[in-house]
Amino acid sequence: MKNNLNQKIIKLINYYNISNLNNIFSNLPVNRLDKKTSILLNGNKSEKLKQLKLKIEKIKNCELKKNASQIVFAGGNSSAKIMIVGEGPGAQEDQQGLPFVGRAGQLLDKMLSAINLDRKKVYITNVVNYRPPSNRKPTPEEIQRYLPFLNAHIEIIQPKILVLMGSTALNAILGDIGVISKVRGKWFEKNYNSLTVWTIASFHPAFLMRQPDQKKFSWIDLKMIKKKINEI
Secondary structure, X not given: OHHHHHHHHHHHHHXXXXXXXXXXXXXXXXXXXXXXXXXXXXXOHHHHHHHHHHHHHOOOOOHHHHHOOOXXXXXEOOOOOEEXXXXXXXXXXXXXXXXXXXXXXXXXXXXXXXXXXXXXXXXXXXXXXXXXXXXXXXXXXXXXXXXXXXXXHXXXXXXXXXXXXXXXXXXXHHOOOOOHHHHOXXXXXXXXXXXXXXXXXXXXXHHHHHOXXXXXXXXXXXXXXXXXXXXX
């Protein structure tokens, strides 16, 4: 019996490669979108950000880019230790070229102000850098295409805290770990090479405008973020 079991194990090892074994036996969620693609960037932080923006602007055959007015790369302080990731640009963002400047952005400003933060103390970007038509959610294929740029963006900024606003950002960064209503308000450690980032998900401000009764949960998340800031 024991010999038969050993032979079966050997056959399984021959069948699966090491990465597949890790996925099978790991208790961590599998992020099927997180396919690492190396993006080579050189120079200091400012130079790397310019190169990254240029690489995104050179994307070809992208429906998001074709329908958008311009790229919405980022906003805020590139030296900040807190990085916020939203879903994608809306109409106002598409016009101004900056993230979170519409009604949702105004609510985000109020949320940040509640814990003594503002745009001078945070850095903001989105999962995708061009406005999806009619403000629809980015498709899994679009998220996958832009994810290497987002990963590179995070590695350049090197934040201590990463705040994921909404389910799109949650799923892109942390994978299929559950619906945001169950996952929000919990800390995760996300690794980017030698960088480890404290990561938390919360409701997107646009969702809170539609469901104001959920603001009480976002307030809990904000207090957790403030506490973590004080700790680190």
